[in-house]
Amino acid sequence: MNLSPAELALQKALQETSITLTAQEEPRLLKLIARNLQPEQTEIPPATFNKLLCIVRRKDWAKHLNKQIQKENKHWIQSEDIAWAVSFIHDPSPNEESLQSALDQALHTRLRQSGKSANDAFQTLYTDLLDSGKPIIGSKSLRLMAQDVALAFNLEPDDTEHFIEDIIYQEQKQQQKDHEIHQKARDRKKDEIKKQREWEDSLVSFKEIPTLLHCSHKEVLRWIAENKIPVAQKIKKHGKDIWRFDPKEIKALRPQISNWRNGSPVKEKKNAFINLGDLNIKNKVLASVAAMDRFAGHFVTARSLKRRITIVTGPTNSGKSYTALKTMAESESGIALAPLRLLAHEFKEALNERDIATSLKTGEERQLIPNSKFLAATVEMCPMDNPVDVALIDEAQMLTDPDRGAAWTAAIMGVPARHVFVLGSPECIPIVKNIARLCDDPWEEISLQRKSVLQTASSPIRLNQLHAGDALIAFSRREVLDLRAILMQKGHRVAVIYGALSPEVRRAEAKRFNDGEAEILIATDAIGMGLNLSIKRVIFSTIYKFDGTSRRLLTSQEVKQIGGRAGRYGKHETGTVGLLAGAGDPDFIRRQLEAAPEKQKDLRPLVQPDSDIVQLIANEINSDSLFGVLTRLKRAVLRPDDPNYRLAPMEETFAIASALEGVQGLELKNRWTYSVCPVDDRDNGIQRLIRWAADHAAGKTVAAPSSGKLPNPSQASRQELERAEKRHKRLVAWRWLSLRFPDIYPDLESAEKTTRELNDWIESVLRQQRRKAEL
Template structure:
């Protein structure tokens, strides 16, 4: 039997090295030797053979180390540590001890990168582990991790013992604090639930209303229909609505009976909008005190103005903001509200281009221009007190977003401007008109058409057919980075944009793409709002998206919002929307683009309380419990069947409020502020926030998170990039709190500098155009 040169070389190498290979290894080695064999030769040097064999065996070594790590119960050892460990080994038949030593060396290298000393490194390593969403470490694991950190920094035995003892002491102390907070929270929540049940048990049926008000049955029904008599609770029983009333609140209405019967204007009607600053209101129904059942009334300054709403709708690339910005630039004062910090910056720059220096206000950033009467801000930061001439509120289709829709409701209802430009896709028309009606504001509509043509690719597009100016759309960070790795292998220069990246990094990546430094953009739906991108073709890599609950088909609105980014006006006459080969039927894209605007089933705008409303309810129910206030709000203040409004879910706010219930010494308003801080519980953000709040309540300063020591961007792995992104999220939350509690979150300037350095590092990593599969 004639052997190939590679097979012959393998046999010679086995004889020379006396190594034994499995049949599977021999097959792989033949292929590797064939690629590395010099022309017209059937011999390979022993060192080269051994190097190739190590490459083949590293996968099995990694599996062995994975089993070892699971046995050791050290979750801080990452897959990257194992990958680096096996890359250090050049002995084709290493012992278990050699593998273990290589892993310890790899781990020590990463630990030293986390900080400048053992304490800082341990804190960063521990925070990163919590960010990964893994369960908290037990005392034994804390001890082992402290030992690993001490070993990494080569502490002598005395220093190591002191470090480990102090680490264990601080961990035990924190565990005790956490336990006390949890216990207090559990007891307080139980008490609040008990109070809620007692209140519900005190409610009376409709038949008790006439005796309480000394009126007839018919009068009571009439006044209930006119919303004069508040229904405290509605429940369904045997398919029928059962009304229940708070007898204390009903008795408080007796002085109004004469006015109601005579048709004269009583106190409530005369003062159409209750001033929440007057907290001396007694015995009013909670919905009236909170102004949640007539939410528009809460915004006193806006209601005092003669406002006009101009609803400007159109698809992406139709120039919706142009008219509003032009009108604003010609006025004496204005507010431009954007959905993202990045877009708030763009509004500020757009006004600057028109000769107007505007201040900037976002959740984590303030740039104040003295004497300027113009402001660019994120929607949640809309000021409600100082009247201006013109306001612009962008992306109004966000009104139906379950997480942030209430912020758009508040902004549209409460922005104190005489002209309010509301911009969005056609889907938002019915709900914006509904809001205008609730505010008694006239509303005019302007409908715009797309400035450049948009076409659909009839056939799917393969990765090999991608062209400069293409944007490839995926729907997760992992998919984006996987596609990036594939395209780098194919020789493309790639820019990426996804939700975990900061606005600064997104803008830098967008600039690389627009300037031609990157020929392909890979992005999630994070490009759906804002970012001026010179995209010629938008190509969906999938027609499915996981929305947090399930994997579903893309909606028409999503396809229009993202696909509409193709064909930027002034750059490309025509934009193309297509589908990647293997992703499905391209006709799906055409159907979704051609579909009429979707009809929202429930046009009641989403609402949620603010600090004033929370304080008013707390005073009315005589409680300092945020959990109790929110529970009452959800179960009694604004009922699910309210004809005008829907209460936002506020699941994360409830979760934070529940956790903060055990933190003593923190004012209700401060706990409310913490409850709306931007955190993600998937990375244990609520636990971290609660610990910060506990330190705040104890009068302690909370140090800013560090960025840790990071490797050179050219050596960064995907895991290191993800850790940097999570560290950035910690800094965002800390900076957000620093703007609200500067005495307890000091040195904001240093935190901002750390954020800039972290952004620079992340951008430098993404700029690396090496063909490396792990990133």
């Protein structure tokens, strides 16, 4: 049997080195030798052989080191530390000491890059560890981690011991504080739940009211209809409405009975406004006090105007925004409300291009132009006081979103504009009409057609058939980055857009794609709103999406919203929507694009309280507990079968409110502000927020999160990119709070500078078009 040149070279090298290969190593090594041999060559230099054998054995070394750090519970050692360590081992048969030495060198190098001092590096390392979701480490592991940091910074033995002991002391102190806050929160929650149950147990039925008020049943019914008698709780039992009443409040009404009998009954209008500044309101139904079952009446300025609503619907690329902005530009004043900070910026720029000075207001930034009568803002920042001529509220299909839908309800009901343009897909029409009815506002509808042709691909599209102008859609960060790596290996220049990226980075990536610097865009459904993209074809890599609860098929609205980005008007006459080969039924995309608008099962708009309503309920139930207020709101203020409104789930708000119960010394209105701060509990967001709130309550300032020292973008791993994205999230929450509590969260300018540095670094990493080898 004739041996190949590579086999001959391997055989000679093994004889010279006396190295034994495993069955798995030999075929991999043969491939590498074959690539390195010159024509007619049958020998390989010893140094080259050793180098190639090290490449083959790196995975096994990495597995060995990974098992070792798992055994020692050193969660702070990252996969890139291991990858860096094994890449610098040049002995194909290293001993345990050599492997550990290489790992120590890699770890210490990273630690020195993560902070200016040992303490800074430790805090960055520890925060990253908590945000990664790794288990909270015990004192033994904490000591080892501090020791690694001390070794990285070459601290002297005495300084090392002092540093480690100080870290242990501070962490034990913090954990004790966290425990006390948690215990206090648990105890207060029990008390509030007990109070709620006692209150509910004290309620009486309708038939007992005549006895308590010394009146007839007929009079009771009339006075309830006139909102003179408060219904404390409305429940449905066996299909029947059951009203329950607070006997203390009922008895307090006795002195007013004679006046009620002598006066003529006046029925309140459905949306009559309760004066939220009057904190002495008594003997009202909690729902009326909070104005939740007559939510439209809460917005006194909007209700005082003669408003009209224009519902502008149409698919993507139909010119909805243009229609509304044109009318706004011709008016004296206006408000443009967007679902994303990025889109708010685009509205501001669109008005600026028409020589209209426009202010900007989002959750984490303010750009206020003196004397400007125009504002671009995110929906949650909608001002409710100063009347304007025209308002634009975009992406109204978000009304049904459980997390943010209540913000659209409040904006449409409360924006103080004489002419309100509500923009969205056709699915939003019924619920917007219902809101108009609740506001007693006249409405009209404008239906727009797509300006460029949209077609479906005739057959599935393979990866090797992608070309310039294509957008490949995935539904997770991991899938986006995996596809990016595959396409870069095939020689494509790629841009990416996904939810964890800041608006600034998304815009930079979009610009690279639009300018042709990147041929292909890989994105999640984050491209569905707020970006102008010059896409020829949208290609779905999957027809399934995990929505936080389950993995499900894409809805027709999702396919239309994302697929509609293909064929941007003015750039491409035709847009094509297709499916990646092997991703599912090829006809699925066509069926979803052609499907009729989905009918909403529940047309009641979602609502949630604001700070005024929270304070009023607190006064009414005599409690300073945010958890208690929200519990009463959920259980008694707005019943689930209310005919007009639905209470938003507010799950994260409840979670934060529950945790805040253990923080003493924080006013109720400030607790409410913290409870609606944008955080992600998957990144330890709530625990970090509670620590900040505890410092706030103690009168301490909260330093802005650090970006840490960032490695060269060309050498950054996927894990380092993810850490930078999480650090950016911390800064977003901190900046959001800084705008509301500037004395507690000072030096906003420095935090904004750090944010820009992180954005620039992340964008530089994404610009790298050569895939970094990762284990």
